[in-house]
Amino acid sequence: MANHSPLRFKNRIFYALVAAGGLVVLMGLYAAHMMEGHGHIITGMNNQIVWGMPHVFAIFLIVSASGVLNVSSIGSVFNKPAYKARAPLAGLLSIAMLAGGLTVLMLDLGRPDRIIVAMTRFNPTSVFAWNIFLYSGMFAAVALYLWTMMEKRMNPWSKPAGLLVFVWRFVLTTGTGVIFSFLVARQAYGTALLPPMFIVMSFAWGMAVFHVAQSSIYEWNEKLLDPYVQKRMKNLMGVLVIAAFYFVAAYHLTNLYFARQTGFERFILLDGGIYPLIFWIGYFLLGNLLPLLLIYHPALGKSRSILSASLLIILGGFSFLYVFIIGGQAFPLSIFPGYQVTSSFGDGAIGLYQPSLPEIMLGMGGVGIAFLITTIGVRVLDFVPHELPKSA
Amino acid sequence: MSDTNEMSNTSEQRRQFLKTSVGAAAVAIAPGMLMFDMAHGKTEAVSGKVRWGMLINTANCEDCDECVKACNKENGLSGGLSPTDSQWIRKVELKDMRTERSLALPMMCQHCAEPPCVDVCPTGASFKRADGIVLVDKHICIGCRYCMMACPYKARSFVHEPLHDQKPDVPRGKGVVESCTMCVQRIDKGLQPACAEACPNKSILFGNLNDPGSEISIKMRTEASTQVRADLGLDTGLRYQGI
Structure with missing residues (x-):
């Protein structure tokens, strides 16, 4: 029976966590307020790098939000x-x-004051407009799913609800990948490989986020995770990291084969300054090699190293998105192929981008919101895993 | 008798009152009507029978940027060149990497028949008018910048700062995207775009691409011209000679 009593944060830790999370959220809101007043001039974004740090954070959070549902899909859909x-x-x-x-x-x-316009006017050819529908539908689908799981009377419906969520998140992550796939003229984007790549990345990042959340909750409640469950989950995470890396490798190798894309690949992988550095150190070394070592090395693979591996995978995710989103825009558009181009508007030149404090604060604010909702949710409702005796 | 007299006096007064009232009302409404007409210009709707376009001869562009200056003046742009300043038209210098031949040309919104910016815009703020001019509705744009990501010509700018002293004919706003409007405010008055008018070499030929008898159509039929990134199949409204 002891296993069935909800695990809860100790009071003092809980209030400290809520205060810390709340502070981060307030900082984010303040940054948004500053951006609203002064305009985007106070960010590092400009007419060449039109999407910056906020998009790195937002896309990581949205993609991981879909990926974290792996855990429920494996439970509900695959029993x-x-x-x-x-x-x-x-x-x-x-x-x-x-x-x-x-x-x-x-x-x-x-x-941002025109958000109501975005909700009421839909351009059917815009994948952004579809995404507004997909994201709000995702909230509803997951809320319904949670209800069927947590309300005993509704339990029989949890399997179909789980299936709905399973399908919806595939479509949602496809929609996020397609945002970039539909950009016909940008050399970094415009390939049908991106939606499946985003789906597999979402699996890996989502598992990592789940591990971090689960380890923290268990740690703060002084509970131990069943070693068998831990082993299965870490092995799955390892496989997903490898699968995500496979897609990234395929993406770059295909590009390298096309003569018109080799300039872009040279830039991203070799001589583009900060971008190759973040790709190789942040994404490849810290985000892939090291976590795989921590997961699969026989002497490692215990809870501490799995937590470290998860944090590194998250770091790798941010690194990948920074290179993909910002590096992808920094490389100049090929408007006149075969010509060397210069102009007052940055034609033919590498775009300059220096992330500013307000946009980083805004992005962190989003992480803060996710943290706050999770912390309060775990405290007030029964979200913590109940290990059934000999459940494994 | 006196009753009849009183009656006729009263109707006279009534008649007078009505006349004065109508006169006063006319005086009160007339300037408003006049201003309404002035503000709305031509009342007939834009027609799909017309497709506005430009043919740009790049032969004389190398030492000249009059089109850029004229655009900034007409549309109230600052003319600043920082990465956050709006540039609706810019002069691009090109050098063929094999032959080293160099040339220059003005680059702006190409007013595509199949504009990617219109396809991706979530709210429909980016739109194409019936006469082929691609515009941004400044009241509906939410400032997501997806159109800037999608434009193959880097034609769009985002307003990064609050604006002052705007031109009444050219609405702009902080936090929304903007680009060349082909000087729609001038076209609707029967004038040419500012850049075409300002070009000292008459190298920017503006006209109706749908009219086989227009000067632009005749020239495009008889002389070679190219679309920028024709491979994308966007059917641009702007064509260049000499690239």
Whole structure:
């Protein structure tokens, strides 16, 4: 029976966490207020790098919000009890990260006051407009799913609800990848490889976020995670990291094969200054090699190293998105192929971008919102996994 | 008798009162009507029978930027050149990497028939008028900048700072995206775009691409011209000679 009593944060830790999270959220809101007053001039974004740090944070949060639901999908759709016990926590994390990511995206708009326009006027050819529908639908689908799991009378419906969420998140991550796939003229984007790549990345990042949340909750409640469950989850995370890396490798190798794309690949992988550095050190070394070592090395693979691996995978995710989003825009558009181009508007030149404090604060604010919702959710409702005796 | 007299007096007064009232009302409404007409210009709707376009001969562009100056003046742009300043038209210098031949040309919104900016805009703020001019509705744009990501010509600018002293004919606003409007405010008055008018070499030929008898159509039929990034299949309203 002891296993069934909800694990809860100790009071003092809880209030400290809420205060810390609240402070980060307030800082984010203050940054948004500054951006609203002064305009985007106080960010590092400009007419060449039109999407910056807020988009790195927002896309990480939204993609991970979809990926974290892996845990519930494996539980509900594929009937694995160890994962089923964790499905409510995964649902909560998903809603929390979705809320954080969307808030950042919305507050970064040039006219956030016109959000009602975005909700009432849909251009059917715009994948952004579809995404507004997909994101709000995701909230509803996950909320419904949580209800069917947490309300005993509704339990029989949790499997179909889980299936709905499973399908919806595939479509949602496809929609996020397609934002970039539909950019016909940018050399970094405009390929159909991006939606599946984003889906597999979401799996890896989502698992990492789930691990961090689960380890923290167990640690603060002085509970130990069943070693069998831990082993299964870490092995799955390792496989997903490898699969995500496979897609990134395929993306770059295909580009390298096309003569018209080799200039771009040279820039991103070799001589583009900060971008190759972040790609190789941040994404490849710290975000892939090191976590895989921590997961699979026989002497490692215990809870501490899995937590470190998860944090590194998250760092790798941010590194990847920084290079993909900002590096992808920094490389000049090929408007006149075969010509060397110069102009007063940065034609033919590498775009300059220096992330500013307000936009980083805004992005962090989104993480703060996700953190706050999770912390309060775990405290007030019964979201913590209940290990059934011999459940594994 | 006196009753009849009183009656006719009263109707006379009534008649007078009505006349004065109508006169006063006319005086009160007339300036408003006049200003309404002035503000709205031509009342007939834009027609799809017209497709406005430009043919730009790059032969004389190398030492000249009159079009850029004229655009800034007409549309109230600062003319600043920082990465956050709006540039609706810019002069691009090109050098063929193989032959080293160099040339220059003015670059702006190409007013595509299949504009990617219109496709991706979530709210429909980016739109194409019936006469082919691609515009941004400044009241609906939410400032997401997806159109700037999608434009193959880097034609759009985002207003990064509050604006002052704007031109009444050219609405602009902080936090929204803008680009060349082909000087729609002038076209609707029957004038040419400012850049075409200012070009000292008459190298920017403006006209109706749908009229086979227009000067631009005749020239495009008889002389070679190219679309920038024709491979994208966007059917641009602007064509260049000499690239």
